[in-house]
Amino acid sequence: MNSLERALVKATQGGLPLVPRPYEALAKDLAISETQVISLLQKMLGDGRIRRIGAVPNHYALGYTANAMSVWDVADEAVDELGRAVGALSFVTHCYRRARRLPEWPYNLFAMVHGRSRADTAAKIELIRAALGRFVRAADVLYSTRILKKTGARIA
Amino acid sequence: MDELDRRIVNELQGGFPLCERPFQEVSRRLSTTEAELLWRLKNLLQTKTLTRFGPLYDAERLGGGFSLCAMSVPPEEFERVAALVNAHPEVAHNYERAHRLNMWFVLATDDAAKIPGIVSRIEKETGCRVLNLPREEEYFVELRLTA
Numbered sequence: 001m002n003s004l005e006r007a008l009v010k011a012t013q014g015g016l017p018l019v020p021r022p023y024e025a026l027a028k029d030l031a032i033s034e035t036q037v038i039s040l041l042q043k044m045l046g047d048g049r050i051r052r053i054g055a056v057p058n059h060y061a062l063g064y065t066a067n068a069m070s071v072w073d074v075a076d077e078a079v080d081e082l083g084r085a086v087g088a089l090s091f092v093t094h095c096y097r098r099a100r101r102l103p104e105w106p107y108n109l110f111a112m113v114h115g116r117s118r119a120d121t122a123a124k125i126e127l128i129r130a131a132l133g134r135f136v137r138a139a140d141v142l143y144s145t146r147i148l149k150k151t152g153a154r155i156a
Numbered sequence: 157m158d159e160l161d162r163r164i165v166n167e168l169q170g171g172f173p174l175c176e177r178p179f180q181e182v183s184r185r186l187s188t189t190e191a192e193l194l195w196r197l198k199n200l201l202q203t204k205t206l207t208r209f210g211p212l213y214d215a216e217r218l219g220g221g222f223s224l225c226a227m228s229v230p231p232e233e234f235e236r237v238a239a240l241v242n243a244h245p246e247v248a249h250n251y252e253r254a255h256r257l258n259m260w261f262v263l264a265t266d267d268a269a270k271i272p273g274i275v276s277r278i279e280k281e282t283g284c285r286v287l288n289l290p291r292e293e294e295y296f297v298e299l300r301l302t303a
Binding site: 001009012013014015016018019020021022023024034038041042044045047048049050051052053054055056057058059061062064069079080083084086087088092093094095096097098099101104105110114140142143144145146147148149150151152153154 | 157165168169170171172174175176177178179180190194197198200201203204205206207208209210211212213214215217218219220222224226238241242245246247248249250251252253254255257259260261262264287288289290291292293294295296297298301302303
């Protein structure tokens with residue numbers, strides 16, 4: 001990341017200016033042109049450093065009150081294939097492989113599920129269990145009960 | 157939240173245009189005005205229906221570090237510990253969960269090498285052990301939710 005990119009990240013990680021010409025407002029702060037801001041954002045979108053530009057909703061405010069982190073212990077040889085299969089389920093919003101911490105934490109596959117009721121979310125989790133089939137050795141479900149902080153990453 | 161708010165939340169989770177008047181372009185798609193869209197967006201942020209509006213960066217691709225951490229916090233200590241954890245700017249989000257491990261937070265830093273230091277500082281400050289669960293592979297991330 002060059003110094004201009006770092007300055008752009010720093011200027012936007014709290015959000016875009018809510019004005020008719022947000023990229024012009026950023027350009028003024030960074031002492032570059034509006035066109036430069038736009039092409040820099042375009043480049044970072046293109047190479048994946050920006051996932052997307054847009055709004056991040058509060059799950060609870062949209063009625064998604066049953067937000068669960070489902071965690072699974074599956075065999076290391078199978079986890080990548082299973083992770084891709086679970087990630088492809090329409091209702092799974094995040095799916096990761098993470099390090100185990102034995103003996104306390106045996107789970108290596110994480111899938112986040114959001115629903116409008118516990119019954120809705122539990123039914124979705126059963127579909128994950130079915131997709132994992134005989135590979136499941138152990139599993140747990142952790143419902144979130146409160147957002148304590150949600151500012152997003154501050155990395156520059 | 158009325159029908160237009162709902163449509164705004166859904167539309168703004170998609171790709172926001174990169175042009176001189178992006179809000180104007182989105183407002184046309186929603187058959188409203190630029191001014192109305194901006195006013196409603198400010199409102200949605202103020203009421204915390206939206207937590208953020210802007211570029212979503214992939215910290216790892218920016219060269220930074222990310223880790224999910226869990227702690228088992230005694231209930232009577234919970235609020236105090238939450239304040240200590242949240243005070244770190246590297247804590248991007250933090251959730252209470254119904255589990256023995258009842259506090260789950262994500263650390264995001266500009267340098268992956270800083271993660272262990274922050275973890276041990278949080279352990280020292282709070283007196284709680286941190287289970288550090290770094291991501292090894294990402295299979296899927298979807299950041300949209302239908303309003």
